[in-house]
Amino acid sequence: MGLRIVMLGAPGAGKGTQAETIAANYGLPHISTGDIFRKHLKEGTDLGKQVQGYLNSGALVPDDLTCSIVADRLTQADCAAGYILDGFPRSQVQAEALTSLLDKKGEQITLAIDVDVPDAEIIVRLSARRSCAVCGAIYNLKFKAPKGEAGKCDRPGCAGDLIQREDDKPDTICQRLNVYHETTEPIIAYYKEKGLLHSVPASGLTPDQVYGEIETILKASKTV
Numbered sequence: 001m002g003l004r005i006v007m008l009g010a011p012g013a014g015k016g017t018q019a020e021t022i023a024a025n026y027g028l029p030h031i032s033t034g035d036i037f038r039k040h041l042k043e044g045t046d047l048g049k050q051v052q053g054y055l056n057s058g059a060l061v062p063d064d065l066t067c068s069i070v071a072d073r074l075t076q077a078d079c080a081a082g083y084i085l086d087g088f089p090r091s092q093v094q095a096e097a098l099t100s101l102l103d104k105k106g107e108q109i110t111l112a113i114d115v116d117v118p119d120a121e122i123i124v125r126l127s128a129r130r131s132c133a134v135c136g137a138i139y140n141l142k143f144k145a146p147k148g149e150a151g152k153c154d155r156p157g158c159a160g161d162l163i164q165r166e167d168d169k170p171d172t173i174c175q176r177l178n179v180y181h182e183t184t185e186p187i188i189a190y191y192k193e194k195g196l197l198h199s200v201p202a203s204g205l206t207p208d209q210v211y212g213e214i215e216t217i218l219k220a221s222k223t224v
């Protein structure tokens with residue numbers, strides 16, 4: 001049957017943090033389009049060169065390119081029992097493309113979880129976000145600092161340097177929030193109409209508290 005989850009929410013709302021925990025607890029692949037693009041960027045692939053300008057300026061990568069990458073990823077064997085999509089879909093075109101891709105396979109999204117956090121809180125979070133250059137673990141200098149040596153990943157056996165994302169600079173954060181409100185937020189209504197939407201008001205909650213809300217939703221879903 002499979003559990004196919006779409007994580008919705010503004011940049012910095014905590015989609016990646018929550019998707020990581022769901023993935024670990026339910027044994028599902030965490031598919032983040034942002035992570036896929038950043039990996040290509042880091043490796044200097046052709047795709048990386050194509051998307052660099054969009055990522056660094058906070059604009060969306062064109063829909064056709066993004067949809068074809070996701071369609072390809074979903075054909076991989078680890079997606080057979082479900083997956084968590086983080087950062088996709090991000091426009092009406094992408095949402096409809098995903099529905100039609102799944103329709104062809106006789107499948108559908110199980111749940112769309114919207115992590116709802118006000119812009120002012122997001123700006124504070126993103127300015128303090130750091131991630132491990134080696135394993136990608138997400139930290140926050142204010143809310144989730146590494147427990148060991150400052151500036152180093154504390155995952156066992158990693159110790160990678162913590163870096164700031166290029167798009168977490170103040171001007172780019174504002175641009176990403178504008179793009180979110182204009183292009184991505186409207187797809188919340190798309191999933192609401194389909195009866196798949198679950199909103200989690202996450203302002204002021206710790207990551208564990210947000211996960212508690214999400215777990216209640218997952219347990220109430222007939223597929224878990």
Ligand code: AP5
Nearest residue numbers: 011012013014015016017033034061087129140143206207
């Ligand atoms: P992407 O990587 O998807 O970035 P995003 O949506 O902007 O989301 P973020 O990764 O910034 O935030 P998040 O919600 O995952 O929050 P996180 O858990 O890290 O996309 C980057 C770019 O790629 C886009 O701008 C675009 O160019 C391109 N792209 C990607 N997908 C695309 C698509 N589908 N179409 C077109 N283009 C696409 O948490 C943020 C911080 O807050 C962390 O430091 C974390 O530790 C902290 N935190 C988390 N939860 C809490 C909490 N409850 N309390 C306090 N702090 C918290």
